[in-house]
Amino acid sequence: MSTLPAFANEPVLELRRAPVRAQLQDAMDALSPKLPLRVPVMIGSGERTGAELLSTDPGEPGRVVAVSTRATEDDVAAAVQEAERGLRTWRALPAAKRASALIRAAAWLRERRLEVAALEVRECAKPWPEADGDVCEAIDFLEYYARSAIELDAGPDLLQVPGERNDMHYAPRGVAAVISPWNFPLAIPCGMTSAALVTGNAVVLKPAEQSPGCAHVLVRALRAGGVPASAISLVAGEGDVGAALVAHPSVHTIAFTGSLPVGLEITAAAGTVAPGQNHIKRVVSELGGKNCVIVDSDADLDDAVPAIVSSAFVYAGQKCSAAARVLVHDAIADQLIERVAGAARVLVVGQADELATDVPPVIERSAQERVNRYAALAREQGRIVARVEAVPDRGWFCPPTVAIELPRDSPVLNEEIFGPLLAIDRVRDVEDACDIVDGLPYALTGGLFARDPATVRYVRQRTPVGNLYVNRGITGAMVGRQPFGGNRLSGTGSKAGGPDYLRQFVEPHVVTENTMRHGLVV
Amino acid sequence: MTDPHPDPDDDQLERSIRQIGADLASAFPSSARHPLRSLDARAMDFASADQELKAALFRFVDVTPACRSLDDLARHLREFLREVPEAPPPLAAAMRIADVKAARPAVGAAAAAGVRHMAHRFIIGETPASALGVLSDLWHHGVASSVDLLGEATVTQPEADRYAARCDEALRELARAEAGWPSRDVLERDSIGAIPRTNVSVKISALTPLLRPDAPELGRRDAAERLRPLLRRADALGAHIHIDMESLDSREAVFDLVLDVFSEEEFARGPSAGMVLQAYLRDSPEQLERILAWAAESGRTPPLTVRLVKGAYWDHELVQATQHGWPAPVFEVKAECDRNFEALTRRLLEARPAVRIAVASHNLRSVAHAIAYNRMIGGEDRDLELQVLRGLGDQLQDALASRGFRVRTYCPVGDLVAGMAYLVRRLLENTSNESFLHEQARGTSLDVLLAAP
Ligand SMILES: Cc1cc2nc3c(=O)[nH]c(=O)nc-3n(C[C@H](O)[C@H](O)[C@H](O)COP(=O)(O)OP(=O)(O)OC[C@H]3O[C@@H](n4cnc5c(N)ncnc54)[C@H](O)[C@@H]3O)c2cc1C
Numbered sequence: 001m002s003t004l005p006a007f008a009n010e011p012v013l014e015l016r017r018a019p020v021r022a023q024l025q026d027a028m029d030a031l032s033p034k035l036p037l038r039v040p041v042m043i044g045s046g047e048r049t050g051a052e053l054l055s056t057d058p059g060e061p062g063r064v065v066a067v068s069t070r071a072t073e074d075d076v077a078a079a080v081q082e083a084e085r086g087l088r089t090w091r092a093l094p095a096a097k098r099a100s101a102l103i104r105a106a107a108w109l110r111e112r113r114l115e116v117a118a119l120e121v122r123e124c125a126k127p128w129p130e131a132d133g134d135v136c137e138a139i140d141f142l143e144y145y146a147r148s149a150i151e152l153d154a155g156p157d158l159l160q161v162p163g164e165r166n167d168m169h170y171a172p173r174g175v176a177a178v179i180s181p182w183n184f185p186l187a188i189p190c191g192m193t194s195a196a197l198v199t200g201n202a203v204v205l206k207p208a209e210q211s212p213g214c215a216h217v218l219v220r221a222l223r224a225g226g227v228p229a230s231a232i233s234l235v236a237g238e239g240d241v242g243a244a245l246v247a248h249p250s251v252h253t254i255a256f257t258g259s260l261p262v263g264l265e266i267t268a269a270a271g272t273v274a275p276g277q278n279h280i281k282r283v284v285s286e287l288g289g290k291n292c293v294i295v296d297s298d299a300d301l302d303d304a305v306p307a308i309v310s311s312a313f314v315y316a317g318q319k320c321s322a323a324a325r326v327l328v329h330d331a332i333a334d335q336l337i338e339r340v341a342g343a344a345r346v347l348v349v350g351q352a353d354e355l356a357t358d359v360p361p362v363i364e365r366s367a368q369e370r371v372n373r374y375a376a377l378a379r380e381q382g383r384i385v386a387r388v389e390a391v392p393d394r395g396w397f398c399p400p401t402v403a404i405e406l407p408r409d410s411p412v413l414n415e416e417i418f419g420p421l422l423a424i425d426r427v428r429d430v431e432d433a434c435d436i437v438d439g440l441p442y443a444l445t446g447g448l449f450a451r452d453p454a455t456v457r458y459v460r461q462r463t464p465v466g467n468l469y470v471n472r473g474i475t476g477a478m479v480g481r482q483p484f485g486g487n488r489l490s491g492t493g494s495k496a497g498g499p500d501y502l503r504q505f506v507e508p509h510v511v512t513e514n515t516m517r518h519g520l521v522v
Numbered sequence: 523m524t525d526p527h528p529d530p531d532d533d534q535l536e537r538s539i540r541q542i543g544a545d546l547a548s549a550f551p552s553s554a555r556h557p558l559r560s561l562d563a564r565a566m567d568f569a570s571a572d573q574e575l576k577a578a579l580f581r582f583v584d585v586t587p588a589c590r591s592l593d594d595l596a597r598h599l600r601e602f603l604r605e606v607p608e609a610p611p612p613l614a615a616a617m618r619i620a621d622v623k624a625a626r627p628a629v630g631a632a633a634a635a636g637v638r639h640m641a642h643r644f645i646i647g648e649t650p651a652s653a654l655g656v657l658s659d660l661w662h663h664g665v666a667s668s669v670d671l672l673g674e675a676t677v678t679q680p681e682a683d684r685y686a687a688r689c690d691e692a693l694r695e696l697a698r699a700e701a702g703w704p705s706r707d708v709l710e711r712d713s714i715g716a717i718p719r720t721n722v723s724v725k726i727s728a729l730t731p732l733l734r735p736d737a738p739e740l741g742r743r744d745a746a747e748r749l750r751p752l753l754r755r756a757d758a759l760g761a762h763i764h765i766d767m768e769s770l771d772s773r774e775a776v777f778d779l780v781l782d783v784f785s786e787e788e789f790a791r792g793p794s795a796g797m798v799l800q801a802y803l804r805d806s807p808e809q810l811e812r813i814l815a816w817a818a819e820s821g822r823t824p825p826l827t828v829r830l831v832k833g834a835y836w837d838h839e840l841v842q843a844t845q846h847g848w849p850a851p852v853f854e855v856k857a858e859c860d861r862n863f864e865a866l867t868r869r870l871l872e873a874r875p876a877v878r879i880a881v882a883s884h885n886l887r888s889v890a891h892a893i894a895y896n897r898m899i900g901g902e903d904r905d906l907e908l909q910v911l912r913g914l915g916d917q918l919q920d921a922l923a924s925r926g927f928r929v930r931t932y933c934p935v936g937d938l939v940a941g942m943a944y945l946v947r948r949l950l951e952n953t954s955n956e957s958f959l960h961e962q963a964r965g966t967s968l969d970v971l972l973a974a975p
Contacts, residue, residue: 300585
């Protein structure tokens with residue numbers, strides 16, 4: 001396994017070429033007759049089939065994409081028990097063996113790339129380029145963590161002196177519960193799950209109730225790659241299933257990506273030590289954001305405007321990294337507002353399966369209602385400078401909106417909206433902008449458009465965000481290139497797709513052996 | 523497989539290229555033979571030699587129009603230069619001065635003047651009206667022109683409307699003024715017929731905010747809405763419209779737009795129009811076959827003029843492909859690009875009169891090859907147009923004009939803010955180690971410069 005070639009990101013489709021685009025329709029045609037998919041509860045080699053949970057196409061809510069079994073509390077208990085059993089053999093394998101299972105899972109996905117992307121288009125209304133990017137990212141996580149695990153397994157070099165041998169290595173923590181969101185329906189569960197697995201943990205995966213179909217694909221990929229069934233179980237369901245999993249005393253690690261309130265509940269619940277529980281649970285969490293883009297007076301608006309608009313509106317603003325707020329220097333604010341508003345007005349709102357679509361529907365009715373509430377508040381407290389009212393009449397569409405002149409304490413400026421609503425705020429200067437960013441509870445991503453190297457240095461040094469992007473869009477972190485994750489209330493600061501991510505799933509062990517025997521070094 | 527055309531006699535062709543190249547070189551204005559010694563030329567020499575300095579200089583030029591005051595400008599200059607590990611002595615001095623607050627406006631003013639001076643070399647005026655003097659001078663020296671309206675990126679509909687309005691205004695203004703120019707047969711007629719004096723180059727990306735690489739139809743339709751009125755105007759004025767080619771992201775939209783619009787009944791007889799083929803693209807031969815097949819089928823008159831270029835977005839294309847893990851769409855070896863350029867030149871020359879050909883290059887070898895091959899296959903000089911960029915090809919332009927060729931100079935018009943992206947691209951071209959101009963400026967011998975790629 002030491003012969004693995006160096007990691008390289010899986011290339012996304014070159015959709016600017018017509019023959020490549022033509023393949024997409026074929027993939028969709030191949031998927032359509034298979035819908036709705038059936039997603040059972042998968043515990044070890046057992047499957048329980050039910051039909052309680054329907055995931056539907058957000059752009060066509062009448063279309064059922066997957067019919068899933070809703071896991072019960074008994075299922076959760078059985079899954080954890082199975083994981084404890086599976087753990088024994090799985091953790092005993094050499095790291096390289098586990099890594100090769102990930103590599104094979106990546107190959108399995110690669111062979112089905114377009115069909116899996118088509119499923120994301122349907123189940124989560126991910127537009128094609130985003131869906132393809134998500135599948136590529138899942139492949140990247142598998143390939144990257146496989147390599148990281150082999151490196152980690154070698155252990156660090158310790159100081160050695162005559163007469164003793166010091167060895168440090170990393171052991172798996174135990175059973176990991178993975179609770180994943182729907183917005184990157186393959187990549188995020190894949191990243192968390194494969195990181196736990198490759199370091200020797202066994203996983204129970206509870207995917208978002210909106211995207212069990214995609215999670216099912218992931219479990220099939222991992223098992224096809226050679227991860228034993230006992231090491232990866234799937235329990236679809238809603239919040240109660242996740243809560244039961246978090247509370248289970250045999251769970252060691254909880255990897256969660258989702259909203260702040262749920263993340264805090266998990267952290268609190270995980271802090272309770274049940275009778276007979278001999279470990280402290282570790283929570284790895286990736287939570288919300290209120291991501292700001294700072295635009296200084298010397299910014300190139302030709303670059304800034306398209307980058308801001310795409311960061312805010314691609315996938316209808318439903319990325320944790322999406323731009324929510326622009327902090328623009330007074331000197332160029334009028335110009336920037338006019339151009340961002342004009343660029344937002346030409347956004348095409350439409351179905352995810354159409355390549356011309358810029359803004360697809362949001363995930364579900366409650367999300368649509370939430371975004372509309374914030375938009376109404378923005379209208380009340382400030383001024384709307386762009387709103388694309390022409391949206392399809394079926395589906396959970398939200399008009400992309402740009403708001404300005406909001407009071408600084410407005411919820412629109414401070415709370416995570418997770419939808420196609422962008423607020424622009426004037427600032428005196430970059431220092432003022434940094435103060436605002438510093439005052440927010442979140443610290444996930446941030447952007448800066450500025451050309452003076454001194455300004456870049458200043459913002460770098462002051463910003464609390466986990467990922468700062470300078471003179472480019474603020475979404476689209478790539479595995480191995482932009483390790484991703486937030487600070488403060490945005491998460492525990494673990495960096496997915498980065499060199500230290502796997503450490504969240506292991507515990508260090510040090511063994512020191514006396515090698516002196518009767519004065520002889522043996 | 524047999525080639526449909528007789529294999530050119532390579533030796534004879536090479537001899538003729540050398541002869542034509544040498545003759546053109548001897549017609550270069552004398553200043554060219556002692557390399558340019560203007561201030562910006564020297565700055566460029568410095569810059570080509572040192573990558574960090576080049577980056578600092580480009581970043582400075584690029585930010586100039588966005589600076590709010592001379593003080594701000596001087597501060598930027600100092601910060602960029604600070605990132606150069608070993609600044610040459612004159613620049614180190616400038617940095618020290620820029621550190622002194624009181625001196626900053628003076629440094630800023632000097633630097634701003636430097637950038638403006640540089641820009642003037644490439645951009646002939648802020649508006650078409652203010653450019654008329656230069657255009658008329660060129661004409662009187664036997665040089666035709668194509669005017670390009672520089673602009674900021676189009677991201678909104680009003681910006682697209684404004685650009686279209688500027689193009690329309692330019693067409694009218696140029697046509698009115700150019701009607702008064704004396705007649706120049708070389709510049710106004712080839713064996714197919716009349717060639718318009720008024721010539722405007724248009725960028726599709728400026729005509730719509732909707733160009734999406736993944737969904738070309740959308741932008742194509744929107745741009746067509748604004749292009750048609752311009753074509754009608756050009757037709758009414760007897761002017762030529764040339765559609766520029768930009769990066770590969772918009773290639774499909776531009777290509778399809780051109781072929782579609784010129785297939786429309788309304789534009790089957792005019793105006794005179796053209797498009798661009800980029801020889802640095804590996805798939806350019808197939809693209810050319812598509813153009814030729816279209817030309818054969820549509821039989822449009824006057825035929826489209828195909829402007830053959832190497833391509834202005836080479837670095838961008840390579841970086842973008844590398845970042846995405848895509849195969850490079852451009853040749854990565856300069857000689858391959860040059861050989862492809864020559865192959866496409868021959869194909870185009872042979873395809874006349876289904877198309878007109880304009881060879882746009884500052885490379886003496888590429889130009890001499892086109893002239894030599896044209897003569898070898900019995901073509902007339904006037905059925906091959908040669909084109910250069912203002913500021914980069916001035917000497918070649920003079921040489922070509924003095925030898926009686928039809929040469930057209932591409933003349934950008936716009937203010938400094940609008941022109942910055944263009945200016946930086948030209949500076950990049952001028953300082954690129956692989957460019958012909960750079961080789962020539964370094965004093966490489968004519969023999970080497972004219973050798974087959
Ligand atoms: C009138 C006119 C109009 C133009 N219009 C357009 C247009 O619409 N669209 C457009 O894209 N360009 C256009 N150009 C710009 C043109 O592409 C550049 O000026 C041209 O590429 C420079 O080539 P050259 O033959 O003058 O010089 P050379 O020095 O012979 O060639 C330089 C060119 O070679 C290519 N190159 C450089 N390094 C390599 C390498 N390592 N491997 C392969 N290729 C390499 C690049 O294209 C580079 O620009 C136009 C030029 C003129 C004169």
